Amino acid sequence: MNRTGICRLIAAILLTTTMLCSCNNNIVYDHYESTSLEGWARNDTISFAVPAATASGDYETSLGMRINSAFPFMSITMIVERNIIPRHMLITDTLTCPLIDKKGKPLGQGLNFFQYTFPLKDVALSEGDSVAIKVRHDMRMEMLPGVADIGIRLTKK
Numbered sequence: 001m002n003r004t005g006i007c008r009l010i011a012a013i014l015l016t017t018t019m020l021c022s023c024n025n026n027i028v029y030d031h032y033e034s035t036s037l038e039g040w041a042r043n044d045t046i047s048f049a050v051p052a053a054t055a056s057g058d059y060e061t062s063l064g065m066r067i068n069s070a071f072p073f074m075s076i077t078m079i080v081e082r083n084i085i086p087r088h089m090l091i092t093d094t095l096t097c098p099l100i101d102k103k104g105k106p107l108g109q110g111l112n113f114f115q116y117t118f119p120l121k122d123v124a125l126s127e128g129d130s131v132a133i134k135v136r137h138d139m140r141m142e143m144l145p146g147v148a149d150i151g152i153r154l155t156k157k
Helices: 003-021
Strands: 027-034 046-050 057-068 075-085 089-098 113-119 123-125 130-137 147-156
Touching: 027 046, 027 057, 046 147, 057 075, 057 089, 075 123, 089 113, 130 147
Parallel strands: none
Antiparallel strands: 027 147, 046 130, 057 113, 057 123, 057 147, 075 089, 075 130
């Protein structure tokens, strides 16, 4: 192997090492639930049970969503309820999430399914606190087509 080949190999190893080391190890919860193939019913609440925090601190929370081309609107309104247990502290967020631009182009990432992430307000957790999260849509349609998955991610700041 010549000197140029060795330099390229070393550069590739350094790049790979840097990428692996830059992974976010502060993610404490990242989970998606699928919705019904017939459509997401307005009264169908999706629930998440975040396990007890191992450390006190502030946690970033985000709502993830995957839609396909059957979704009929430019945005979606979501209601997210976070219940901090055992304190029984209820935090309710109402989000209007833009999904499609005025030209009909999806704002998310993907080809057949489009991935979106929307931040929620940070939450302060004490060691041992867990979070019960409920998500539902607040749209006029009773059955909302095109929503494939809903997810929640908590990251320690």
